[in-house]
Amino acid sequence: MTDPSTRLGDEADAVRKARNEILLRKLNERIEAHHLRVQPTVAEWVCECADENCAQPIRMSISEYEAVRVEPTHFFIAPTEEHLSSDIEYVVRREPRYWVIAKMGVGAEMSRREQEPRRL
DSSP, X not given: OOOHHHHHHHHHHHXXXXXXXXXXXXXXXXXXXXXXXXXXXXXXXXOOOSOTTOOOEEEEOHHHHHHHHTSTTEEEEOSSGXXXXXXXXXXXXXXXXXXXXXXXXXXXXXHHHHOOOOOO
16 A cells, blocks of 8 residues: 555655746746747757756757647657656657657646647
């Protein structure tokens, strides 16, 4: 039988990680507003991994960025295992410059509630 305090700790950790990833997604949304004005071919975004200390730049085009945003549970991270939190997410697509990950469980629920509708 699973210790209830362990289960609550796991869920609290998943919530913390999801909040961090959502915060980084919101930062990238503000960065996108700037990129839409200047129209670079490839722009720098911030890795959306669960690590609160990560600010690794990710190079993507605006269309690549928007393709990730179509699905509210999808985020992008630096293309290494160190940026993946396999307890709360899994890799959907591996690109040379970034990986697209999908949230699971409480993180997916939070992501669906927090993402703003796309402008497409």
